[in-house]
Amino acid sequence: MPANRTHPGRYSLKNERPLIMTKPPTRIQKRNQAAILSAGLDIFSQFGFRGSTLDQIADAAGLSKPNLLYYFPSKEAIHAALLARLLETWLDPLKALNGNGDPVKEIMGYAQRKLALSKDYPRESRLFANEILQGAPRIETILHSDLKNLVDEKATVIRSWADAGKIAPVDPYHLIFSIWALTQHYADFDVQVQAVMPGSDPYAGAATYLDHVISRILQP
Amino acid sequence: MPANRTHPGRYSLKNERPLIMTKPPTRIQKRNQAAILSAGLDIFSQFGFRGSTLDQIADAAGLSKPNLLYYFPSKEAIHAALLARLLETWLDPLKALNGNGDPVKEIMGYAQRKLALSKDYPRESRLFANEILQGAPRIETILHSDLKNLVDEKATVIRSWADAGKIAPVDPYHLIFSIWALTQHYADFDVQVQAVMPGSDPYAGAATYLDHVISRILQP
């Protein structure tokens, strides 16, 4: 019987329920898929989708190009898998903002969680930045649905805090934008930050500064 | 006598003194070079250097590819010309920060000038963002020299203001980073901003919010 000609694994942005008969991935599949995703993250986050090549990714993963394409059916598929994995975790910090908690604490906590994400997952941050810069062709619908809904929801919460006088009367949307901007900057513009502050770890100072900024912004 | 085989115009990042015998550009040269630079800006700012193709740029400029290469000797040259033009204006707002002026007014003025730049030149902002995201291979030296020197100089000014109690004791480097982040975000992540706040012009709200933020940050 000829070998199975389909590719192992799943890699879609759409919710593809795992088929009942899907075999569990072998040890080798796990290792190589992880290597490919990590390599793809390195390359895509640096050069964007169109600027990256399968050869680069294969090199970085330590595999031959045909072997790459044995695990993922196309360049697109690798990219889609990375974006899917990214989006899963990317919105979590905002989801965790609790409307029943202490306003200032909640918002500062959110900002710090987001900063930690930039520190611990700078490649993911740059992958996302690249995607947005290029017009977000592959995640536009998600931005307009999931992201917008989540932001609308939390903006309502923040606005109610402002109306109740618990925080200063700021525009909640711009507040959220500013937290995104302030935190992602350290990952996305790392080269520039390093050029201006050579040798130092910017994240320590950034955390302190961020605390200062947010608390000042929110003081009623 | 055969036609001049060199390309018209200048397009180097290095300071290339205009040769004495350089002929003034013709009407057609001016028009086409401008069209190419504008088209290049459109394409490069969206796809980055490696993700952009000469065909795309030629199409956008309404020229054939060989005609493109009659005006600029290579893809690199177009990109370099754009970066050079960009860097000229990009540092101006910070240069204009006056150490003898009123601290809060100066810093708020700087932030507003930077925001205006994002609003009026979003493509330039994205070109820069793309370059930084990709590791700034073509402007690294400038970041380490011109940019760093300028930031160091202004950071000293800001620190002296803080030491004199005229503004809150903030880290001047992170203050500058935060101004960059807050203002560039609206140009670089425009798609995301538009997805979350559809239809509205974010810059009006951004200017108000920015004023609020900066004044709060700096209150002694």
Added chain:
DNA sequence: TCTTGGTTTGACCAGATGGTCAAAACAACG
């Protein structure tokens, strides 16, 4: 109008790129 020099283009090239395929190599297990 003719000449001259700037401008535009079709045809072309070498190398890169995404992707395919059949066959070989290998791991696992009875």
Added chain:
DNA sequence: CGTTGTTTTGACCATCTGGTCAAACCAAGA
């Protein structure tokens, strides 16, 4: 060890890409 399904690869292909070139075209002044 032999069988079976998984993994890996060399060779290959069509298309794209940056760039070249000689020839054709055109604008403008003498």
